[in-house]
Amino acid sequence: MLQKLILEIQSLKDLEKAKGAQRFFKTGPGEYGEGDIFLGLTVPQQRKIAEKYIGLNFTNIQKMLNSKIHEYRLVGVLILVYKYKQADENLKGDIFNFYLKNAKKVNNWDLVDVSCHHIIGDFLLNKNKEILYDLAVSENLWEKRISIVSC
Secondary structure, eight states, X not given: OHHHHHHHHXXXXXXXXXXXXXXXXXXXXXXXXXTOBOOOOOHHHHHHHHHHTTTOOHHHHHHHHTOSBHHHHHHHHHHHHHHHHHOOHHHHHHHHHHHHHTGGGSXXXXXXXXXXXXXXXXXXXXXXXXXXXXXXXXXXXXXXXXXHHTX
């Protein structure tokens, strides 16, 4: 399933859009998105793909999140969001914990903004929110953003 997903993402790449995204998301040396590689897919394209691969398991989502390719990570977090919305309480807890374990890989503003309030914010709605304080004082910019946007 993972190979099919990657092939589908790759089939939609647009090098001209990718160049623009590289600049927009500040991927140059010393910038916040340094090292990110873009393929030039639109967010609506990535949402459609993620919906089709909601059955992807955590092991393969982990591989997506480990990638330097931005669209792989975005599709990975979108799959988590879609899984979460359909999950029972036990699976929601697993998705919440998986997301937190990978918070440093949710490392750009768009990745955070499309996902954390659906997973972290929703899961903590009627629970102890201490983890948000821990994230807020993190040295990692994206963990701080997760704490804010999750509220």
